[in-house]
Amino acid sequence: MPSIRAPAAKRTTTLTVAVKCRPLKERERGRDIVRVNDNKEVIILDPDLSKDYLDRIQNRTKEKKYRFDHAFAPHCTNLDVYERGISSIISGVVQGLNATIFAYGSTGSGKTYTMVGTQEDPGLMVLSLHTIFTLIEKDKNSDQFEVSCSYLEVYNEVIYDLLEKSSGHLELREDPEKGIIVVGLRCIKVHSADKILELLNLGNSRRKTESTEANATSSRSHAVLEIIVKRKQRNKYQNQVMRGKLALVDLAGSERASETNSGGQKLRDGANINRSLLALANCINALGKQHKKGLAYVPYRNSKLTRILKDGLSGNSQTVMVATISPADNQYHHTINTLKYADRAKEIKTHIQKNIGTIDTHVSDYQRMIDGLQIEVCRLRKELAEKESQLSVKPAEKSVDDELSWLDILSRETSENVQERINLQKALFELEETNLRNRFELQHLDDAIAKQQAIEKEGSVIEALIARQKVILDNIRDNDEVGINYQKEIEENEKHRFQLQDMIDKAISKNGNKTYLRILNQYRLLGMANTELQFEMAMRDQIIHNQREAQRKLWNMLMGLGLEEKHLLDFAAKHGIIIEDWTMMPRLAISDKYSVSTFDRFAPKGYSQCSGQSISRSCIFQHYQDFGSSSFSRGPWNPSGTFCREEHHSSYYMLSHDQSPPAYLSLRKSTNHWIGSAPDSWFGTPAKLPQNLRSSCPELRTWASPCSEGSPSASSPSADLSRHRKVMWNDASRKHLYETRNAGVSDSQTMMGNGRTALGFSAQLSELHSTSHIFQHTETPSGPNILRVPSFATPEKNLFCKP
Numbered sequence: 001m002p003s004i005r006a007p008a009a010k011r012t013t014t015l016t017v018a019v020k021c022r023p024l025k026e027r028e029r030g031r032d033i034v035r036v037n038d039n040k041e042v043i044i045l046d047p048d049l050s051k052d053y054l055d056r057i058q059n060r061t062k063e064k065k066y067r068f069d070h071a072f073a074p075h076c077t078n079l080d081v082y083e084r085g086i087s088s089i090i091s092g093v094v095q096g097l098n099a100t101i102f103a104y105g106s107t108g109s110g111k112t113y114t115m116v117g118t119q120e121d122p123g124l125m126v127l128s129l130h131t132i133f134t135l136i137e138k139d140k141n142s143d144q145f146e147v148s149c150s151y152l153e154v155y156n157e158v159i160y161d162l163l164e165k166s167s168g169h170l171e172l173r174e175d176p177e178k179g180i181i182v183v184g185l186r187c188i189k190v191h192s193a194d195k196i197l198e199l200l201n202l203g204n205s206r207r208k209t210e211s212t213e214a215n216a217t218s219s220r221s222h223a224v225l226e227i228i229v230k231r232k233q234r235n236k237y238q239n240q241v242m243r244g245k246l247a248l249v250d251l252a253g254s255e256r257a258s259e260t261n262s263g264g265q266k267l268r269d270g271a272n273i274n275r276s277l278l279a280l281a282n283c284i285n286a287l288g289k290q291h292k293k294g295l296a297y298v299p300y301r302n303s304k305l306t307r308i309l310k311d312g313l314s315g316n317s318q319t320v321m322v323a324t325i326s327p328a329d330n331q332y333h334h335t336i337n338t339l340k341y342a343d344r345a346k347e348i349k350t351h352i353q354k355n356i357g358t359i360d361t362h363v364s365d366y367q368r369m370i371d372g373l374q375i376e377v378c379r380l381r382k383e384l385a386e387k388e389s390q391l392s393v394k395p396a397e398k399s400v401d402d403e404l405s406w407l408d409i410l411s412r413e414t415s416e417n418v419q420e421r422i423n424l425q426k427a428l429f430e431l432e433e434t435n436l437r438n439r440f441e442l443q444h445l446d447d448a449i450a451k452q453q454a455i456e457k458e459g460s461v462i463e464a465l466i467a468r469q470k471v472i473l474d475n476i477r478d479n480d481e482v483g484i485n486y487q488k489e490i491e492e493n494e495k496h497r498f499q500l501q502d503m504i505d506k507a508i509s510k511n512g513n514k515t516y517l518r519i520l521n522q523y524r525l526l527g528m529a530n531t532e533l534q535f536e537m538a539m540r541d542q543i544i545h546n547q548r549e550a551q552r553k554l555w556n557m558l559m560g561l562g563l564e565e566k567h568l569l570d571f572a573a574k575h576g577i578i579i580e581d582w583t584m585m586p587r588l589a590i591s592d593k594y595s596v597s598t599f600d601r602f603a604p605k606g607y608s609q610c611s612g613q614s615i616s617r618s619c620i621f622q623h624y625q626d627f628g629s630s631s632f633s634r635g636p637w638n639p640s641g642t643f644c645r646e647e648h649h650s651s652y653y654m655l656s657h658d659q660s661p662p663a664y665l666s667l668r669k670s671t672n673h674w675i676g677s678a679p680d681s682w683f684g685t686p687a688k689l690p691q692n693l694r695s696s697c698p699e700l701r702t703w704a705s706p707c708s709e710g711s712p713s714a715s716s717p718s719a720d721l722s723r724h725r726k727v728m729w730n731d732a733s734r735k736h737l738y739e740t741r742n743a744g745v746s747d748s749q750t751m752m753g754n755g756r757t758a759l760g761f762s763a764q765l766s767e768l769h770s771t772s773h774i775f776q777h778t779e780t781p782s783g784p785n786i787l788r789v790p791s792f793a794t795p796e797k798n799l800f801c802k803p
């Protein structure tokens with residue numbers, strides 16, 4: 001069931017950093033060089049005893065002093081650490097907040113001891129779990145709770161499920177809604193702290209540990225225990241669910257090969273551990289720098305560990321870092337190293353927000369939500385218009401010095417930079433959404449294959465399903481690659497933004513036209529606000545789309561109940577709902593070429609066509625519909641070119657699998673949007689297309705290059721061809737857009753003296769707003785030729801799109 005995140009207040013906070021020094025072990029020879037003052041200050045003495053008073057006053061000692069949120073001397077227990085530094089954030093988890101606690105330190109410094117602990121001195125994992133269940137117990141009369149937990153380890157850059165006896169390699173995926181997720185990780189429902197502790201012990205027994213020179217039971221993997229608490233209030237806000245998440249992380253210890261005296265596999269483990277810890281340290285560095293110098297690139301993608309910890313390091317999470325240190329003088333360098341990163345981590349900011357979702361069960365609820373969101377979109381549009389009118393206010397100082405003409409270039413570059421950013425973010429957003437769908441389909445395919453294999457071991461249906469599975473996997477891989485490129489482009493864009501800001505700042509501090517420059521700077525800031533608003537709008541559009549998806553499924557269910565169309569139409573009309581394309585479309589929007597017999601021949605037993613009796617049948621059917629339109633097109637399903645349509649991303653897809661679209665590629669009929677056939681040259685000479693179509697079809701806003709759905713395998717000639725077309729298409733559409741925008745700027749420049757840039761900028765933004773849909777779809781990976789027409793051409797209308 002789709003859930004919608006309700007707006008909740010965001011609070012920015014910094015990472016809490018606690019330092020814990022373990023006691024000196026009996027067998028450890030050496031001197032204790034750590035002192036803790038005021039529960040906050042940590043002093044590391046110079047390990048070299050020969051330094052005297054003179055060295056000290058002349059600053060020649062290696063003594064170092066640090067201050068943290070909390071500091072714990074060797075005699076402190078885990079309970080002390082928990083009560084002073086952790087317990088307050090645990091209570092937030094049962095209120096829908098996220099929290100992350102991780103122990104960081106060199107090998108043998110006491111990370112596992114701190115996180116897991118012993119019978120006598122239970123660790124932070126154990127203590128947190130007890131608190132969560134105590135809090136649940138207190139509120140369980142008024143609220144309903146559901147607690148689940150997962151436990152994974154990252155060993156040699158591979159993720160394993162610690163709750164699975166013989167876990168395979170698990171993969172990470174980026175989910176637009178939930179962030180980073182581990183696909184296939186078991187999440188077990190639990191009803192008591194004891195049950196989790198049992199699982200924790202089980203998981204710990206499966207963890208990879210080794211005896212090294214530095215530690216007899218050294219953890220060779222990073223372990224992440226995740227507890228999810230869902231809370232539903234019994235009386236008010238019946239459909240509201242709060243979802244809090246607690247991540248408890250015990251990192252593997254960093255070490256020097258020379259110190260641990262390890263070789264072979266151990267050495268390799270060490271190298272991998274160090275690599276991911278280095279990646280973590282780099283992220284901490286970059287995040288620390290962000291605070292001081294504005295945004296910097298944070299290399300989360302460099303390791304699995306940092307991807308998993310991403311939310312805890314900069315996202316929606318209240319985070320505590322427990323830096324563990326050894327008091328021994330021979331660990332001086334490790335200790336200083338740990339404290340240096342801990343010191344940097346103090347600067348890291350996270351943004352905490354309650355995770356509130358809703359569970360909706362009725363079409364009318366969806367409709368209400370869509371209405372609400374559309375009102376929100378209108379409000380945002382108004383706000384955007386206001387911002388734009390602010391941008392076009394003439395500056396008081398009218399005279400423009402010719403010498404300042406470079407400012408025009410600067411301002412144009414500034415606005416282009418903003419526009420590019422919007423485009424990239426939207427493209428990335430859509431790409432992630434597409435991949436989500438791909439994964440969803442993949443899951444269905446897995447199920448279908450398993451079911452079919454239970455009936456017969458081999459056969460054309462299984463073959464077809466496996467072929468489709470391969471296509472989807474290829475798509476996902478391609479999308480991931482494209483996504484990485486987008487990320488890179490966003491980084492470039494960010495760099496450029498800083499350069500521009502730098503130029504403006506420098507010019508302001510010199511004796512230039514200060515007023516003009518200040519205004520220009522103001523435009524840039526407003527432009528950024530616009531970016532956010534526009535992106536928010538795009539997100540809302542996406543939510544609306546998701547609601548429509550849900551409507552579609554409900555619609556399928558209604559159809560499955562065998563109600564008569566006429567009754568449905570009458571009923572809808574009574575409620576002011578227009579059902580679109582009723583007469584035009586074949587049932588469930590599938591081409592007539594898919595005859596029932598064809599479907600029955602290839603569909604697994606138990607699935608029927610649109611007259612299916614259950615929801616699941618209808619849902620599965622959607623996938624078969626896709627098959628017919630893609631990889632099956634050259635097979636028995638569809639020997640000739642055909643098209644099907646589906647609603648997706650606020651768009652209708654017209655799919656054609658021949659290189660030349662069929663003559664009957666008729667388009668959206670309702671309200672005379674556009675009807676006609678698509679000549680092959682549309683794809684060959686894309687530059688002309690938007691203009692031609694726009695003039696003849698004002699409703700057409702969205703154009704797409706080949707799309708991911710149902711694309712042929714990446715290596716096939718048609719994939720190459722479509723990729724080639726995509727490149728041409730993207731270049732041409734970009735060029736077209738930039739030409740249009742630049743033309744807009746020069747017109748406005750002649751009109752308005754000093755305020756000309758403002759007008760140009762504002763015009764560009766509105767142009768971008770109307771054309772951004774083009775970019776929204778142009779970067780999608782290759783696949784069959786697809787034309788898309790948005791289904792939200794008239795968002796104000798109470799429009800119900802029949803699936």
Ligand SMILES: Nc1ncnc2c1ncn2[C@@H]1O[C@H](COP(=O)(O)OP(=O)(O)OP(=O)(O)O)[C@@H](O)[C@H]1O
Nearest residue numbers: 022023107108109110111112113215218219252253
């Ligand atoms: N606060 C403490 N009190 C008593 N003993 C401790 C304490 N902290 C750590 N130790 C002991 O120090 C040794 C190393 O601790 P631990 O295994 O927790 O280190 P680690 O940082 O997790 O090491 P690695 O990274 O190699 O896994 C263990 O024998 C542990 O019992």
